């Protein structure tokens with residue numbers, strides 16, 4: 001047993017309103033710079049849809065993530081055998097056109113255009129070349145299914161559906177969608193780290209945040225190809241790769257990252273998970289059908305004395321263990337089985353989990369009346385407009401079981417609360433629904449409380465990491481006196 | 497005579513010292529500036545041919561030069577058989593051509609593609625032109641003064657070795673024709689310019705990846721575990 005700690009995340013998709021406030025918060029803090037204009041460390045996609053960069057989930061094309069070859073876990077994109085021959089040219093690298101060409105507008109023309117018969121316009125100008133461009137796409141071009149069927153129909157997850165289901169899903173009358181906010185998952189088995197030949201990427205032992213050391217990165221771009229979620233970005237100006245840093249200067253001081261803090265729908269939770277690093281390798285070799293469970297098994301019980309002892313032996317502090325015991329993420333993922341990682345079949349073991357969206361499902365009941373027995377309560381799940389196969393492709397490595405379990409439980413909790421507050425569902429029916437969903441009334445109350453009424457401090461249980469003490473332990477604190485910023489002393493300018 | 501001493505003794509030493517010193521200073525004080533500065537992200541299609549042809553061609557040609565420098569005797573005995581001599585020369589010329597093709601394509605891409613122009617510095621153009629001079633003069637030497645591989649072993653290799661052992665013997669190359677001389681001088685110029693250009697990327701080719709465990713976990717508080725590899729791959 002080798003227990004480490006990780007600041008992990010849950011996004012409750014049912015609550016996401018697709019407002020992009022998170023993306024803007026991140027952009028303003030981190031990526032509003034030359035070379036990073038096109039980067040959205042946090043982006044919000046409409047599903048079904050092709051996402052950003054376009055069709056990132058199509059690993060036949062991008063070759064991201066891991067695969068099992070002869071009983072070994074290997075990167076799909078590159079390895080020790082072939083990286084030197086791919087260093088001159090990355091065969092699977094997404095280029096700017098797969099993201100979008102960032103632009104601004106020629107606003108000046110609105111003021112300086114000579115008088116004429118027509119209204120002056122502000123034409124779009126490329127932020128890269130400075131030339132006029134025709135905008136062909138943007139990071140959320142298919143927001144709210146706009147641009148469908150061109151976009152929605154190209155969603156790689158639709159391969160899991162039968163032709164009838166696909167037609168059903170996409171036909172105009174039956175439009176259905178949900179939002180998928182995405183940031184780097186700060187994975188347990190990060191493909192980006194393993195692919196970097198320079199050793200610039202690393203995972204932090206204390207909190208599991210995955211970072212690119214900008215002074216070691218040489219712009220070989222292997223990480224961009226290897227990350228199956230396409231959450232490492234190449235800065236075309238500095239020639240370095242960059243990625244979400246989970247606002248570590250904030251997390252280290254116990255504050256929520258900017259995108260979490262600003263989230264309007266309050267869909268985001270952050271808390272510590274303890275995990276057993278010794279289990280990662282074995283879990284990565286399990287077949288797709290067992291991956292959801294294997295992933296959850298890596299996460300250790302923070303109340304187990306053995307786990308605590310091993311954590312302490314690894315230098316994990318009491319405050320971190322305590323906060324792991326209060327972790328909202330642990331509850332969603334382990335206690336309740338409500339939250340699922342995106343595409344576990346990529347085998348990077350994300351530390352960001354999603355509670356699958358339920359809303360479109362219940363609203364499909366045709367006559368609009370509420371069910372009055374358990375079978376009928378769950379019936380809409382089967383007739384759902386958002387086919388369960390689709391959600392399974394996204395969150396269950398193709399397995400419907402875990403997704404069905406999460407949706408059923410959410411429905412049961414709703415019926416339970418409805419029975420209590422509105423009273424139009426029989427309390428016995430609600431109890432039976434809870435039982436059928438593997439949930440007790442107590443658990444239902446807990447889920448309700450953490451989903452609907454959580455305070456800020458219940459959503460974000462983040463122990464400060466006391467970097468100041470770490471610095472004092474390692475070096476003379478006065479050495480850092482008068483230095484600016486977060487340790488980067490060289491202006492990030494493009495090399496000669 | 498004095499010119500020769502400067503061109504083939506003073507100048508090479510100057511350039512080599514410059515390369516070593518400035519590279520160390522640059523690496524020590526501005527590690528952020530070390531990058532391949534790849535532009536594949538901005539333009540993919542032309543780069544495929546340009547970069548592959550150029551890099552493969554030049555790497556093999558350079559390996560050939562290195563072998564001849566280290567083991568001139570081996571090259572001479574290999575060349576004793578005309579078939580093998582022809583094979584070696586043909587390979588060299590083919591690879592040189594490949595590199596030339598790639599280089600021209602990269603140069604055209606740099607100067608014409610609108611996105612690439614944005615990330616092109618003066619030094620980029622200077623070094624590309626110098627490399628062009630280098631490859632063209634090399635090919636010219638190979639094609640006009642045969643058999644280059646043999647006389648490289650008898651003249652250039654001892655000259656370079658004499659530089660290496662601080663016992664410079666410019667007389668080995670003093671009487672060579674202009675073509676090979678240009679080839680040597682531009683080579684020293686390029687070496688001297690390495691730390692002032694994007695060529696620094698080949699000083700940091702990540703060979704250590706071959707020995708590394710896949711995952712890197714760094715602990716902040718435990719200096720002894722700073723570079724502990726993760727046991728799960």
Ligand code: SF4
Nearest residue numbers: 184185187191192227
């Ligand atoms: S999601 Fe983040 S940690 Fe995981 S492979 Fe991609 S960049 Fe690395």
Ligand code: SF4
Nearest residue numbers: 016019020022263265
């Ligand atoms: S801020 Fe929150 S609710 Fe708004 S899009 Fe982002 S994740 Fe969704």
